[in-house]
Amino acid sequence: MCGIVGYIGNRDAQPILINGLKKLEYRGYDSAGIAVYENGVIDLKKTVGRLSNLEEQIEKSPLHGHLGIGHTRWATHGRPSDHNSHPHMDEKHQFAIVHNGIIENFQEIKEELINKGVTFISETDTEVIAHLLADLYDGDLVTTVQKAVAKMEGAYALGIINKYEPDKMVAVRLSSPLIVGLGENENFIASDIPALIEHTRDIYILNDGEMAVITKDKVELMTTKGEVIERTPFRVEWDIETAEKDGFDHYMLKEIYEQPRAYRETLQNRIDHENNKVDLSKEISLTPEEIRSLDKIHIVACGTAYHAGLVGKYVIENLVRVPVEVDVASEYRYRNPIITDKTLVMVISQSGETADTLAALREAQKRDAKVLAITNVNGSSVARDADEVLLTHAGPEIAVASTKAYTSQLIAIYLLGLYLAQIRGTQEDTVIANYLQAIKELPAQADKLLEFAPTMKQFAERYAHYEDLFFIGRSLDYAVSLEGSLKLKEISYVHSEAYPAGELKHGTLALITDGVPVIALATQEDIYDKMVSNIKEVKARDAYVLGIGLEGDQELAKSVDEVIAIPKTLPLLTPALSVIPLQLLAYYAALARGNDVDKPRNLAKSVTVE
Structure with missing residues (x-):
């Protein structure tokens, strides 16, 4: 789930690496670091915490050079710390490496290297790779990498440089995402496209068991066994603005x-x-x-x-x-x-x-x-x-x-x-046609629902201080409740649970106490009456209920404290609308609690390890 970047070319590597990491910080933000080659030495800067911590460090002591790699970490092996941050190097600072993934047999390799006198300074599986490369180095970075990955089990996307061959960078992929960006007199690696899009639209997407040998003028693709691969670059059609905030706060x-x-x-x-x-x-x-x-x-x-x-x-x-x-x-x-x-x-x-x-x-x-x-x-x-x-x-x-x-x-x-x-x-054809007509109306209906943002903000601000909140629904509404609950948990850190409303009497009603917020979805017409009965059960225990219902529903307001009415559509299609107020609720609750909305604690965007 970590993010990696790499650069080789004629420009200064440091700003390119930092800007690339900014586009990848959603993949992990426990720590960040870069390594840059200059004049026979690989210089390293890394620190625990957000990328801004690294930027402060670099501002005091910049790195100069035209070859470098960078990393933003979501911790798996070893707690977030300076030592556990990437890039990792061997004892003699010959190799620098960034890694996304998990080396499953790292302990076995580590013990072999310790028996040879190697000293480790981190708790990570990744440091093993740097020492292994140094131990296997035969004067050729490419063959050394091939020998190293033959000994490794697990998942990895690797960016590797060494001080003896500063004209090249090697990238390797097995089960973790990695791309190569193609430029003019410069080339790049990254975990994801947004990190490269301001520099190039032409990329190679590495497959499992493939590696790239990258110089400023050329990219060679091959398997980790050395078999040459011919491939047409993939052309990215996104514009750069698509990956930016476009004026929104988050x-x-x-x-x-x-x-x-x-x-x-x-x-x-x-x-x-x-x-x-x-x-x-x-x-x-x-x-x-x-x-x-x-x-x-x-x-x-x-x-x-x-x-x-x-x-x-x-x-x-x-x-x-x-x-x-x-x-x-x-x-x-x-x-x-x-x-x-x-x-x-x-x-x-x-x-x-x-x-x-x-x-x-x-x-x-x-x-x-x-x-x-x-x-x-x-x-x-x-x-x-x-x-x-x-x-x-x-x-x-x-x-x-x-x-x-x-x-x-x-x-x-x-x-x-x-x-x-x-x-x-x-x-029947008429049923299909009816669904298609309703589906074509969903974009405009979703637009209309966004007008409820101020209402959801007010509700969130009133109830964000509660440490427990419940969602209830039946049928499709229960499925949507699960998603609404997850959104609230992952960014506001409020303990939230979603329950099938029909199960309340089987134990969960014991959790409903005076004033506890309950979000009740009631959009499914075939079980509407039963759902209203369930809402009355929580109201009888003095819960404060926000109802999500359909436009034109006059009955729901009689059973809840507040109502959000979604545009009327066919029952199977309501999830595409009813979830939007719940997304807004989670967003504004996180803001009200002072949380970093885009970077919730302990989580990363893309889960590329088991």
Whole structure:
């Protein structure tokens, strides 16, 4: 989950590395550091804490040179500290290395090196790599790296320089994301595109088991066994402004407000308006026969994407009439899932680099299942490895707390559900047309919901001091409650729980006391009366209830203290709207509590280790 950058060229490396790390700080901010080569010496600056701490240090004592690597850390092995910060070097400062991932056999390698007299100064697995390179060095950086990675087990994206060969940098990737940026008389490496976009739009995306040998004039791709790779660079179409805050105080708020546009982009070119059909035939190669033969679907994801998958279960089972199981990706491959050649496994990941989701994808393929990926990043590991890919078009999502990625995933799920229903003939043409008309109205309806920002701000400020808050809902509203609760927890640090409202009497009602805030979602018409009864149960225990209902609902106001009315839409589509007030609630609650909204404690944006 850490972020790495590297530069080689004719310009001063330090400002390029620092600016790149600023674009990657969402991947980790426990510590930061850079290493720059100059005049036969690799100079190192690193410090615990935010990148701003490193900038203060560098301002007093700048580093000069045209070759360098940088790192922003999310701690896995070893607590956040100066010593545990990256880059890491060997004892003689011959090699400097930055690493994203986990070396699973580091202890074994470390003991071997200690027996040879090596002294370690950190608690990290990464320092092992620097000492291993020094121990194996044969006068050639490339072959030395190849020998080192042959001894390593686990996941890694590596940027490596050494003082004896200052004309090159080596990058290696296994299971952790890494890209190479191509410039004029300069080249770059990074964990993610935003770090490079101001310098180049042409990149190589390294695959597992691949490495790049980078000079200022050339990039050579090869496997870690030395086999040469020929590949056409990938052209990035984002403009640089897309990755900036665009006048908003935080990336999260900007991304909440970008949702209507993300809806439109994800819908674009996927609806045959003339015939009122969904057309995914240019993206999904599953034949009608294969689609008709499906007897179950597994949806596998983590975190927010898992919550999108829970909505997907309701959507697909209702529209397609195929049983759907939803699994947390970190558990999926360990439960020995029952998969046949008639199972479709759907994996959902914003970044396309989520380690547990990738592992689940590969497990499903081992068992001969077809895998369909929903992801936001074209060229990501998930997108490359899946059999079928349905891209969301949310644009880059920088804030750790995911918002527009979640709702774009919902749009993709709606389209996929309708597409499968068309082919299997489980819904009448008029029903499909009705859904498509309602889906096309969602962007404008989402725009309208953003007008509730001041109301959610007021509610958040009144109740942000509470240490407990509860969400309740039934059916799809429960699925959305889980996402609303997660958003509140991860950035405001309020203890928040989401419960199926029908389960209150089975124990959880004991937690409701005088004045405790409860967010109650009541958008599902078929169980509306039961939900109102559940709301009355918490009101009878003196909870303060904010209701989320549909426009025109006059009854809900009689049972709650405040109401937010979302625009009326079809029941299956309400999650794409009802979640927006909950995102705003989490944002304003975090502000009211003085938290860093875009960089919540202990979390990073892209979970690229298990």
